[in-house]
Amino acid sequence: MKKLLLAGLVSLLTCNTSLADSFYKGTLVDAHSQxxxxxxxxxxxxxxNTTGVDVTLLSFRGQDINPTDRFARIKRLTNGxxxxxxxxxxxxxxxxxxxxxxxLNYIEQLKDESNDYVGFxxxxxxxxxxxxxxxxxxxxxxxxxxxxxxxAMQIAIKDNKPVILHVELNDFEQESTxxxxxxxxxxxxxxxxxxxxxxxAQAEISEVEYIINNTKNVHFITxxxxxxxxxxxxxxxxxxWIKMTDYNGVxxxxxxxxxxxxxxxxxxxxxxxxxxxWKRKYSNKVNLWRQNLAYLEKGTAIAIACGNANKYFKxxxxxxxx
Numbered sequence: 001m002k003k004l005l006l007a008g009l010v011s012l013l014t015c016n017t018s019l020a021d022s023f024y025k026g027t028l029v030d031a032h033s034q035x036x037x038x039x040x041x042x043x044x045x046x047x048x049n050t051t052g053v054d055v056t057l058l059s060f061r062g063q064d065i066n067p068t069d070r071f072a073r074i075k076r077l078t079n080g081x082x083x084x085x086x087x088x089x090x091x092x093x094x095x096x097x098x099x100x101x102x103x104l105n106y107i108e109q110l111k112d113e114s115n116d117y118v119g120f121x122x123x124x125x126x127x128x129x130x131x132x133x134x135x136x137x138x139x140x141x142x143x144x145x146x147x148x149x150x151x152a153m154q155i156a157i158k159d160n161k162p163v164i165l166h167v168e169l170n171d172f173e174q175e176s177t178x179x180x181x182x183x184x185x186x187x188x189x190x191x192x193x194x195x196x197x198x199x200x201a202q203a204e205i206s207e208v209e210y211i212i213n214n215t216k217n218v219h220f221i222t223x224x225x226x227x228x229x230x231x232x233x234x235x236x237x238x239x240x241w242i243k244m245t246d247y248n249g250v251x252x253x254x255x256x257x258x259x260x261x262x263x264x265x266x267x268x269x270x271x272x273x274x275x276x277x278w279k280r281k282y283s284n285k286v287n288l289w290r291q292n293l294a295y296l297e298k299g300t301a302i303a304i305a306c307g308n309a310n311k312y313f314k315x316x317x318x319x320x321x322x
Contacts, residue, residue: 022294022295024289024290024291024293024322025322026302026321027305027306027318027319028052028054028055028268028286028306029054029055029056029057030053030055030268031057031196031221031267031309032057032059032122032223032269032270033056033057033272033273033278034060034061034271035058035060035061035070035272036060036061036273036274037062037065038274038276039274039275039278041070041073041074042077043275043278044074044278045077046077047282048074048078048082051282051286052283052286053081053286054081055081055082055317056078057082057083057118058071058074058082059085059086059087059088059121060090061087061089061090067090071084075116083117083313084114085117085119085120085164086107086111086119086120086121087107087110088107088120088121088124088152089103089124090106093124094127094140095140100147100151104151104152107152107155111155111159118161118313119156119161120155120156120162120163122164122198123152123164123165124140124166125140125142125144125166126140127140127166141175143175143182144165144186145182153165157190161313162194162195162196162312163194164197164221165183165195165196165198165201166198166199167183167197167201167202168240169201169204169207170204170241170242171239171240173240180203180211183201183211183218184211184218187215187216188215190217191217192217194219196218196221196312197218197221199241200220200223200224200242203242205254205255212258212262218265219265219267219308219312220266220267221266221267221268221269221271222244222267222268223269223270224271225242225244226243226244226249226285226289227245227246227247227249228249228285229241229243245288245292249288250292251295251296256295259296260296263300263308266303266308267304267308267309268304268305268309270286299321301321302321306319
């Protein structure tokens with residue numbers, strides 16, 4: 001029995017050597033997070049300064065805010081550790097019942113206000129309904145060929161910036177085949193454009209492989225795709241999040257293999273949204289992914305942690321891998 005226990009312990013330590021002994025200490029870019037009314041500029045700046053993320057790409061949410069001014073304040077308070085993603089979701093863009101033109105014009109207005117931006121925040125294509133104290137929302141279910149989505153994408157494309165899309169393949173399962181084919185078609189029609197899919201598009205690994213194999217310019221953002229992101233069984237909230245990590249927080253082997261095989265197709269991001277995400281969950285998420293980046297091949301880890309975001313958003317930073 002002692003021999004069996006000793007063998008099991010040796011096996012456990014061998015299998016988890018990377019996680020136990022390694023912690024990725026290289027440059028880390030959070031390629032998409034958000035600031036809204038539930039956290040102040042001073043609070044979010046303090047968190048950014050102490051969490052250990054080198055560069056954070058920030059978008060903004062909520063009514064009655066001036067994103068350009070808020071970004072300038074946070075940039076000053078963080079000594080330049082943030083980059084600006086012009087919000088695409090304001091002025092009713094995410095509400096099916098609202099005319100899209102007002103929101104599209106506002107995106108252009110924000111763009112004209114600033115020469116200090118590296119791209120545009122996520123374009124909501126599909127989003128589950130919410131009935132929550134922080135968000136009362138009927139949900140939206142568009143496709144990539146709808147007017148508001150095509151026009152929003154064109155703003156980014158004409159500006160030579162990446163297009164970040166928020167689709168929910170699991171929460172809108174009936175439309176998932178159509179959305180996947182539209183993504184592939186849109187990528188083929190715009191071969192020089194970088195497309196990034198938030199939250200791994202809620203795609204199962206077979207769908208991710210299919211998109212990778214059929215495109216050259218579609219990439220996946222890792223936000224909300226680990227065991228720390230809770231799914232909800234309620235029909236009034238999103239519940240289709242995928243889990244790239246097991247319940248011990250370890251990146252599952254098929255995902256590791258896929259990332260090592262396709263290192264340029266994945267981009268790290270957390271996508272903090274509400275104040276409690278910044279205050280209570282951010283450091284845990286960052287530590288989780290720093291541990292799992294150590295599981296990957298060195299070149300893959302550097303690419304996902306920093307290199308891909310640096311290239312796609314033209315950040316002009318130096319990516320160091322440790």
